[in-house]
Amino acid sequence: MDRLNKTAVEHMKAMRQAFETDRSRIIISGNIGPRGDGYKPSDMLNVAEAESYHSDQIATFKDAEADLVSAFTMNYLEEALGGVNAARVKEIPVVISFTLETDGRLPDGGTFENAIETLDRTTGNYPLYYMVNCAHPLHFKNKLGSEKTLKRVKGLRANSSTKSHEELDNSVEIDKGDMDLLAREYLDLRNSMPALSVIGGCCGTDHTHIERICESLLAKA
Template sequence: MAKYRAALPQLTGANFLTDGGMETTLIFHQGVDLPCFASFVLLETEEGREQLRAYHRPYLELARRRGLGFVLDTATWRANPDWGAKLGYDAAGLDRINRLAVAEMLALREEYETPGAPHVVSGAIGPRGDGYKQGRMDRDEAEEYHAAQIASFAAAGADMVAGFTLTGIEEAIGIARAARRLAMPCAISFTLETDGRLLGGETLREAIEAVDAATGGSPAYFMLNCVHPEHLATSFEEGGDWTSRILGLRANASTKSHAELDESETLDEGNPLDLGRRYVGLRKRLPALRILGGCCGTDHRHVTAICEAAVPVTA
């Protein structure tokens, strides 16, 4: 039985942390080979599973020191049918690996969760295609495509699911509908371009309001990931109730565009202290922002800087 599925604690107003750029940390800092940028392949061996545990521990120790809750996202951003097929996984293989990923997060929760600081296990869903390119699925196709992975997460005991690095409104709607059908709380996380818009040119407001309209407001909340705060300068000029739907941010370390990052052979780590200050500024514009972490190029140093800058220390 999932611990928090019926009542997600991050909806109550408390601050939560999450991790940083898993794949970029493993590849560039630890020299791990991740074919197709897929971290789920590490789940196949005890050595790989220990690498994933070791990756998470600095973040979890930070949360413990600060008495903060944590959102534990599974290493399954690529564990869908199209990417799985490239790596030799059929439907049964993906079901197995998605369930194993949840089991690993449940074990870390058992080790690190403390009273008053809940740790939520979230099944991570990536886009069908490339997170830097616009998807072409309609909402019905997306609902059916992503349902199997969500069903695996539900059966394994995850508290919720989250669709990350989504570039198109239709795929986001499909994920949200599939989660609703399977009675799983869902977060939708869009990625934006340097102009603060989706790849199709839609504003963030248009995207959030379209998903809510098409799903009866079923997502528990929205997030942003794989975007630098600098690129959000104009995203919130149109104020309104829609901004209160954004609870989480996992920013990139780099100010480079997605095209530049895609072609880069080195890691742009940016400036952790500057990133932390930018989170402070965004929290002034996004009153509900409370789930704080990182994306490409970030590691525990960045999330520590974000936490120290943006989360007040309480006695």
């Protein structure tokens, strides 16, 4: 894993050298994920265990000179906090991205707002920003919390599929969803999330979804 992560960062450095411009800066993120199933938090870590578990991989990205670390599909507070603590020890910026269920809550039942408030309070606002990934906007729209919370949410990598995590787990075919609906929902979310500036896609998406989302956002810029 150490070798592959370092190779990935070197590959991204070459891509940056080839394609970065003054108008389009390229940031290299070392991505990590949860220890277990991103959809089903089980055998959950405490904060110290999570810090220890994620420390080695975060150290690899630090040594490889990634610009930051992004932890995706976090599904409960303690593991996210352990990841932030590990990044702080290694002195590398970190982004935390939570996945949410169809009720807008984390898979362990906690609220998105409480997770962000607790992480910021406990770590002195160490995370650069927060994201939501692997959920359709219809699942969490108007459920993310207060205006203060929304100001800390800068990124979104939504599913095109409106299926629940359980349904996705049991699917035998990719559900590409309604591309136009997804683009409209991104636009609506930008109006309620003033900091939103990092976008992408998750389950069911490909480059055509991202293109449609960008067209929608740029048309209303």
